Amino acid sequence: MTKPPMPDLADFSPFRDLPPEGRRLLERGATSRHVPSTTPLLHKGQKASGAYFVLEGHLRVYALAPNGTEATLYTIAPGETCVFALNSLFNDLLYPAWVQAVEPTTLAVLPAATYRQLFAEQPLIRDFTVRTLSSLVFHLMGQLEEVHAYTLRQRLANLLLTHAASSGELRMTQQQMGFHLGTTREVVARLLGEWVDAGLIHTRRGATRLLDPAALSRLLDGSAPSAD
Amino acid sequence: MTKPPMPDLADFSPFRDLPPEGRRLLERGATSRHVPSTTPLLHKGQKASGAYFVLEGHLRVYALAPNGTEATLYTIAPGETCVFALNSLFNDLLYPAWVQAVEPTTLAVLPAATYRQLFAEQPLIRDFTVRTLSSLVFHLMGQLEEVHAYTLRQRLANLLLTHAASSGELRMTQQQMGFHLGTTREVVARLLGEWVDAGLIHTRRGATRLLDPAALSRLLDGSAPSAD
DNA sequence: GCGCCTCTGTAGCAAATGTTACGTAGTCGG
DNA sequence: CCGACTACGTAACATTTGCTACAGAGGCGC
The missing domain is CATH 1.10.10.10 (Winged helix-like DNA-binding domain superfamily/Winged helix DNA-binding domain)
Structure with a gap:
């Protein structure tokens, strides 16, 4: 089978709508990476090296208990970003969970410096970042409540x-x-x-x-x- | 007893370090509010009307199960903000938990419009916002993992x-x-x-x-x- | 001191969940 | 058809946690 058209970060919102100088930053900085299914992407405690965006496939973020049981915290679909990266980008915190591809997945990786520059210069990226973080907070609070309440x-x-x-x-x-x-x-x-x-x-x-x-x-x- | 000096939002980082036009926005928009201990501040499902900052005291954000048991999700100390406000500010999501003062607490409230303007114009506020959200994500993921794993x-x-x-x-x-x-x-x-x-x-x-x-x-x- | 309230200690039972252990059934490749 | 593998069904048991109930102990106002 012929390769399906390779998705590109610049096709996704909000990058799609960036002005030329923003897109130029993308082109220079972004690299793409393919991960086969079930591949572990990130260990707990590891430091994320950049901003990850899912282009194709799905990632799963999960907690791993000492006894081996897992628990899915959230999943990341195409067009979404691994907020862990954002976390580490802005906070120097170590990532508190594991990440795994659940199906063959294509990622775009933006170096931390590039993302920070985009964040500083592009209102679209700022809004996207805050909205993403904010939704995640919302989602996590819901999960946490669910565990206690149900x-x-x-x-x-x-x-x-x-x-x-x-x-x-x-x-x-x-x-x-x-x-x-x-x-x-x-x-x-x-x-x-x-x-x-x-x-x-x-x-x-x-x-x-x-x-x-x-x-x-x-x-x-x-x-x-x-x-x- | 004489009133202790009333804390002011403009004394706290990052507002302290804002340039004059930022501080002017603060002065025009911010109102202050005193909440006695154990007062419920926000119900689940309510919409937050602005950005809340704790000047004195402590807030507790918690989940409430149908059977009446509570579980603290996180607490908010002086100098910190209720991220729920930020959530609602940027996302139009309803707040997914309850908030309560655990001791007599003084809040500063910034109208959503004011905060959004500050966010758009002031890099300090942008960084503060992202860092706050990001730490919260980190904290919540830790909590969630804890519940499952321990x-x-x-x-x-x-x-x-x-x-x-x-x-x-x-x-x-x-x-x-x-x-x-x-x-x-x-x-x-x-x-x-x-x-x-x-x-x-x-x-x-x-x-x-x-x-x-x-x-x-x-x-x-x-x-x-x-x-x- | 006395009454009242809140906080603590304890016991026993019930429910929910985790664990261990096996047997069965579908699927796939030869 | 056979064997291997994976997913499912199920039962008995151990542990953990929640719930009910009650007694004692510390603090506080009168």
């Missing part, structure tokens, strides 16, 4: 409801769901099992189909957890 | 170690520790009780004294939890 059962129901494609099917193994929620496969299987018995969902290898989304939603508030 | 026992030990004053004493009721960690007083009492028996700490009304910080630190990694 049971695993509720969070799993929420995962199914929010991530199911329009077809009503979530294509994800139970192991992946476990990682996502910071728990183990067995626990996920147990909970899904309950719902299968109750006729709310149907499971098969690698996917879960929602049969009664309304009933799942109801699980989210009522604290009465199981069927009795 | 047991309550470890998180409590960590709380004692990191928050104890230089005297080796933490002035906080067990109820407050519970709120902080998102659990209940009884659970805190049980864990502290273990450590009292083991001679690691000494408790009295309203305070906990560390007797053997080294032993507490050791609890943080070894997954062997209790004494046996």
Whole structure:
């Protein structure tokens, strides 16, 4: 198969709309990098060397517990940036989590100096930066609240409801769901099992189909957890 | 008692170092507001109307679970800003948590328009904003990781170690520790009780004294939890 | 001192979650 | 069809955490 057209950083907002001198900076500084699936990109404690932008694919940012269980903090889709980079760029803080490509991913990397210059000179980049950081704060606060406020059962129901494609099917193994929620496969299987018995969902290898989304939603508030 | 000198926003970094036209903006726009202790400042879902800066006192940002348990997300000390405001300023997102004064607190409030103008015109304010957001992202990621990766026992030990004053004493009721960690007083009492028996700490009304910080630190990694 | 309030210590039970251990079923390549 | 691999189902058990209930102890005002 022929290579699909190589995406370019300059095609993405906000870089697309930069004035000429901004684009010239990009062209001079940006490099591109391809990472195969499941490749770890960044370790906890490592220092990020520049601003990373996802052009194609997906990155996953996750925490890793001493006992080996993972928990997804957030994911980064094409057109978005790894805020860890921004963090390190402006703060000299070490990155507090791990990053991994979940599918073959193309990144653009801007050296810290270039990004800082863009930030100083280009209002578009400033707004983009603040908005990105700000959304992330919002997202993280939501996650943090979720962990404290909801049971695993509720969070799993929420995962199914929010991530199911329009077809009503979530294509994800139970192991992946476990990682996502910071728990183990067995626990996920147990909970899904309950719902299968109750006729709310149907499971098969690698996917879960929602049969009664309304009933799942109801699980989210009522604290009465199981069927009795 | 005579009023202590009223702190002023213009005395704090980065406002202190603004050029004259920046300070003029401040003087015209900033208002000051005093909040007594334990006053709720902001509800979840409310929209923040401006940028808040703490001049005196402390604010606490927390999540509130349906069952009533709280969990501190972060606190805001004098000289710091409520990033929620920044969030709402730039993103039109609703604030995802609650805010409360934990002691009598004086705030400065900058209208959104004023802050946006400062951000656009003053490099100092830009840097301050990004650095603030960025530290918060860092902090929240750390918290999120902590919740997933460590047991309550470890998180409590960590709380004692990191928050104890230089005297080796933490002035906080067990109820407050519970709120902080998102659990209940009884659970805190049980864990502290273990450590009292083991001679690691000494408790009295309203305070906990560390007797053997080294032993507490050791609890943080070894997954062997209790004494046996 | 007395009453009232808040903070602490403790015990026992219930629920949620993690762990261990195995068996089954789908998928793929030969 | 066979073997290997991966994903899933399930059961029993250990641990952790939350919840209820109550008793004692420190502090404070009267």
